[in-house]
Amino acid sequence: MASSGVSAADRLRRAAESRKLVRIKRSPRNADRVNGFVVAVGSKWALIADTGDGGFFEGLVAIRVKDVVKVKNDSSFEERFARTRPEWPPTAPADLDLDTTAGLLRGMSAISPLLAIEQERRFHSRMTWIGVLYEVTRRWLWLRExxxxxxxxxxxxxxxxxxxxxxxxxxxxxxxxxxxxGTAPTH
Incomplete structure (x- = not known):
């Protein structure tokens, strides 16, 4: 699924249509690989039903479309196992905005009070911050971590x-x- 001349967005859309388990390689080099089922693709973000070891569903991951380097089908037993899970088939939440970062953050925080963000280009290693969305402006996310x-x-x-x-x-x-x-606070 990684042919030259085909945009990352097109490869992600094909993966969503095929409902196949994929492994997604992203830039920069230190970005982790994302494994799962692509459930939606917008102009800026793609939404993946994340799978862990064995094919268990582990939540939703949104990645920047422009960072996608390679989308590769995974025909291991994990795909077959995922199809037996009660969460199958994974779907995108209604009205999730994948065209703006602010809209994506608001939508993801409506799904779960805790969200994790990464800024892989900011550091030479992968760092994750987990917290409750406090506020989103045009340019900033305020996270109570x-x-x-x-x-x-x-x-x-x-x-x-x-x-x-x-x-x-x-x-x-x-x-x-x-x-x-204990439990997570609200803002």
Whole structure:
């Protein structure tokens, strides 16, 4: 599925139409690979039903279309197993805005109170921040973050929207937080 002359958006759309498990390689070089089923593609963002080891569904991941380097079909047992799960077939939430970063963030926070963002170009290693959306403006995301010890920062921290390369939501964030410290706050 990675032929020259075909845009990343077209490769992602083909993957969505085929309902095949794919492995998506992204730039920059330190960006992690995304495995799952493409469920929707917009002008800026693509939404993936993320799968983990064994083909279990692990939430939704949005990646920038322009960062996609390669989309490769994965015909392993994980695809066949995913099709037996109660979550099959994965679908995109209604009215999720994949054409603007601000709209995407608002929509993802409506799916789950905790979201994770990455800014892979900002650092030489992959870093993830998890928190509750506090505010989104034209250029900034204000996130009230949870620290590694499951305590909450008192003030929201700001991130430039144009630097966000990946956004994800997953029940595993809520489960981990509840196990360590209680429930997630609202803003």
């Amino acid at each position: 949870v620290r590694p010890d499951a305590t909450w920062r008192k003030r929201p921290l700001g991130y430039k929207l144009r630097r966000i390369t990946k956004v994800s939501v997953s029940d595993r964030y809520l489960t981990a937080l509840a196990a360590i410290a």
